[in-house]
Amino acid sequence: MPVTTKYIYIASMDVDPDKEDLLNEVYDTEHVPALLKVPGVRAISRGVAEPFTMSMGGEERHVAVGDEPKFSAIYEIDSPDVLVSEAWAKAVEAGRWPEQVRPFTSNRRQVLRRITAPAS
Numbered sequence: 001m002p003v004t005t006k007y008i009y010i011a012s013m014d015v016d017p018d019k020e021d022l023l024n025e026v027y028d029t030e031h032v033p034a035l036l037k038v039p040g041v042r043a044i045s046r047g048v049a050e051p052f053t054m055s056m057g058g059e060e061r062h063v064a065v066g067d068e069p070k071f072s073a074i075y076e077i078d079s080p081d082v083l084v085s086e087a088w089a090k091a092v093e094a095g096r097w098p099e100q101v102r103p104f105t106s107n108r109r110q111v112l113r114r115i116t117a118p119a120s
Contacts, residue, residue, distance in 0.1 A: 004042065004076070005043075007112060007115065008113045010109075011075070011110050012109045014071070015106075019104040022101060023104075027046060028046075040082035042077065047071075
């Protein structure tokens with residue numbers, strides 16, 4: 001499904017291996033549902049990094065995960081203002097995330113991308 005918003009915000013991180021199941025449970029049952037209620041958040045997808053092979057310039061390239069974070073969440077949002085809204089601030093602090101998951105995360109990266117051409 002093509003992105004239909006003007007921005008995507010990507011939050012990526014690693015988590016202590018013994019907390020991976022907790023991260024997945026809290027993300028799926030608490031964090032994502034809370035953030036989907038924030039005005040201007042249209043969709044959230046999650047992904048896990050893995051190595052891959054691709055063709056480019058007539059050659060196959062093997063790409064390792066390297067130092068990239070293992071877990072990512074991709075948020076389709078209407079505006080960067082969503083990320084500083086009162087509703088966002090409240091949602092990111094809801095549930096078990098701030099005390100039981102966030103302290104065990106590392107290698108955190110956040111990026112905002114403005115969509116310049118919609119997918120067709």
